[in-house]
Amino acid sequence: MRVSIQLHGILRDQLPPAAKGRTTLELPDAATVGDVLAKLGIERRVLVSVNGRAHVSSEQVLQEGDQLVIYTPVGGG
Amino acid sequence: MPYGYHGRILHVDLTRGALHIEQPEEKFYRKYMGGSAMALTYLLRGMPAGVDPLAPENMLALFLSVITGAPISGQSRVTVAAKSPLTGCIGDSQAGGFFPAELKFAGFDGIVVTGRAPRPVYLWLHDGHAELRDATHLWGRVTGEVQAMLRHELGDDKVQVLQVGPAGEKGVRFAALINMCSRANGRTGMGAVMGAKNLKAIAVRGTQKLEVADPAALHALARWGAKQLPQSDIAGLSKYGTSEVIGLNNADGGLPTRNYASGVFEHYEALDGPTLYETLLRGAAQGQQERLGRDTCYACAVRCKRVVEKREGPYPLDPTYGGPEYESLATLGSYCGVHDLAAVCKANENCNKYGLDTISCGATIAWAMECFENGLLTLEDTGGLELRFGNAEAVVRLTEMIGRREGFGDLLAEGSARAAQRLGRGSERFLITSKNQEAPAHMPQVKRTLAIIYAANPFGADHQSHEHDPAYAPYPERMAQIGLHDPQPPLSLNAEMVRYALVTQYAYSALDSLSVCQFVYGPAWHLYSMNQLTEMVRAVTGWDVSLYEIMKVGERRLNMLRAFNAREGIGREHDTLPERFFTRPLQGGPSDGYVLDREEWRRAMDTYYAMAGWDVQTGIPTRPTLEALGLGWVADLLGL
Ligand code: SF4
Numbered sequence: 001m002r003v004s005i006q007l008h009g010i011l012r013d014q015l016p017p018a019a020k021g022r023t024t025l026e027l028p029d030a031a032t033v034g035d036v037l038a039k040l041g042i043e044r045r046v047l048v049s050v051n052g053r054a055h056v057s058s059e060q061v062l063q064e065g066d067q068l069v070i071y072t073p074v075g076g077g
Numbered sequence: 078m079p080y081g082y083h084g085r086i087l088h089v090d091l092t093r094g095a096l097h098i099e100q101p102e103e104k105f106y107r108k109y110m111g112g113s114a115m116a117l118t119y120l121l122r123g124m125p126a127g128v129d130p131l132a133p134e135n136m137l138a139l140f141l142s143v144i145t146g147a148p149i150s151g152q153s154r155v156t157v158a159a160k161s162p163l164t165g166c167i168g169d170s171q172a173g174g175f176f177p178a179e180l181k182f183a184g185f186d187g188i189v190v191t192g193r194a195p196r197p198v199y200l201w202l203h204d205g206h207a208e209l210r211d212a213t214h215l216w217g218r219v220t221g222e223v224q225a226m227l228r229h230e231l232g233d234d235k236v237q238v239l240q241v242g243p244a245g246e247k248g249v250r251f252a253a254l255i256n257m258c259s260r261a262n263g264r265t266g267m268g269a270v271m272g273a274k275n276l277k278a279i280a281v282r283g284t285q286k287l288e289v290a291d292p293a294a295l296h297a298l299a300r301w302g303a304k305q306l307p308q309s310d311i312a313g314l315s316k317y318g319t320s321e322v323i324g325l326n327n328a329d330g331g332l333p334t335r336n337y338a339s340g341v342f343e344h345y346e347a348l349d350g351p352t353l354y355e356t357l358l359r360g361a362a363q364g365q366q367e368r369l370g371r372d373t374c375y376a377c378a379v380r381c382k383r384v385v386e387k388r389e390g391p392y393p394l395d396p397t398y399g400g401p402e403y404e405s406l407a408t409l410g411s412y413c414g415v416h417d418l419a420a421v422c423k424a425n426e427n428c429n430k431y432g433l434d435t436i437s438c439g440a441t442i443a444w445a446m447e448c449f450e451n452g453l454l455t456l457e458d459t460g461g462l463e464l465r466f467g468n469a470e471a472v473v474r475l476t477e478m479i480g481r482r483e484g485f486g487d488l489l490a491e492g493s494a495r496a497a498q499r500l501g502r503g504s505e506r507f508l509i510t511s512k513n514q515e516a517p518a519h520m521p522q523v524k525r526t527l528a529i530i531y532a533a534n535p536f537g538a539d540h541q542s543h544e545h546d547p548a549y550a551p552y553p554e555r556m557a558q559i560g561l562h563d564p565q566p567p568l569s570l571n572a573e574m575v576r577y578a579l580v581t582q583y584a585y586s587a588l589d590s591l592s593v594c595q596f597v598y599g600p601a602w603h604l605y606s607m608n609q610l611t612e613m614v615r616a617v618t619g620w621d622v623s624l625y626e627i628m629k630v631g632e633r634r635l636n637m638l639r640a641f642n643a644r645e646g647i648g649r650e651h652d653t654l655p656e657r658f659f660t661r662p663l664q665g666g667p668s669d670g671y672v673l674d675r676e677e678w679r680r681a682m683d684t685y686y687a688m689a690g691w692d693v694q695t696g697i698p699t700r701p702t703l704e705a706l707g708l709g710w711v712a713d714l715l716g717l
Contacts, residue, residue: 009313009321009350010317010321013316020346045310045552052666055567069328071324072313073551074311075519075545076322076595
């Protein structure tokens, strides 16, 4: 299945600048949010929303066409 | 000779032109440590209740802390406190830069200003000496000019200048104090208080070496921090500045858009940290922004400050005035529906030039825009400005007009709450204020404990007074240091989340008392943990200090702020939220439909006061609570 990914803040640096934090991933069935983080090489503490539902857990199983937004929990500013 | 501080506090009576130095005992420093905890000991004792904030009787206190100026990241900050002309409550605001450390090197731990000078003056502090000098020639000038003139006149480019701009002179109720032309003690209108005193600026230069108790331990901590930085959770903040929070909050559905109608902005990417980094940071065109477009505070390895530059186009940008923070991008940007990044940077520049708080300024303009959109303001009222959401040019124009109190800007210079009162026409329903202060760009509908803190915070809605909800779960080891072990699901506002709000509020209050940067030290994603903060204070002061003691300083400060308000007759009935937070669900994105439940919030507030040891009906600290903090003298002042 394919899922689309949007990375924010420093996580964008995982991808080339021209990607502006956007990519799609091909994953085996029943892949989880945690698998996506591993595949992207993200080791930081992050927050993930799937299809607009914020703060999903890394065990969440994904479906074809899911849209993931991945960002860090920095609070102030 | 103490370590970390001088034991010297300067008192300035502007009415008489008299200066003297007080030398408090060590136990005063240990009990209050710095910031507004120290400032409040003077404001509570030295001022009666009911003073007009713009009258000579108001006191203005500027305090560093026992560790300001030590060679480690995140310690160069100054707190300013006075009665606020915006809220009528205690005013309190922090800023970083090089001024705070320089003030310490000049030989002072704090400054207490009373009275009003018969004509404009500035205070010149250098190597233990203090003098008042004529500032007639500086009056009416913008911050960039004044800084350059003072450096020239004092013959030293290293002089640091903290000043009020034209906005402070003209009593704009959300006027800021500005140092380095780019760092603001922004909130609560402290610039208007200093301007009303005819005190244009404080110029400092110092070469006194600061003695620290254990240089080796301090050096080890500083090295650990610098090494850790790239892997740390503030790596993004370091590279992209707080402007990265645009993307983060938008992803959470928490980026206030069009006067808090929505938590997502369709054009957020135009304002986001990476966009700023790649386009307008100084040197970006040559790929040199790492070197030229990032700035710092004294001895800070994080270098999160932005410097923008643009030579052509309708909005040329002068690097003298730095660059925007997240709050400025959001309030002057999405809050107003504006996505022209250069225009938002220009509006931010104007705020630094005239000396305005960007948060209140942007939010007040957003309120006026919603009034205009709904026909409560007309072109006649605005002097021909089409005040529609998204009108970037109008935002830029208004920052100047407010700074000069010119035309329609004169009404907005009163802040949105007073402007609504004057305007009438039902315009109060569009206010996003608590205690007359405009809410910052973090949304209580999305991060629910903000609903407690925005309401209860003694100096009005504030986003830097506790830890936000999403940080509870990801940082179990650090939260455990302050006794928090039980994160709750998102959107909870139960007793555990109230406890989280209060305990992290004590922690943040301690950070503000120690006048440290809340990006560098804190209970969650910060570079250093609360235990490491304790190690740092031990290394600098040589005191055998504990985290318990530091948290108690935070609790003490919060109770003193609350007591100041109590004396002004301000208590629980003033701890309110904008009505629309309860009545208007957010539209669109992950937070679509989010709205606060009034009954749940009221119960949470009951729990909050009870946990804090304050009277649940009045919200006022009780005598036993104050005495438990060694503040029996405050209970006496309140007649409890
Ligand atoms: S983290 Fe940023 S704001 Fe804080 S002290 Fe360092 S440079 Fe200044």
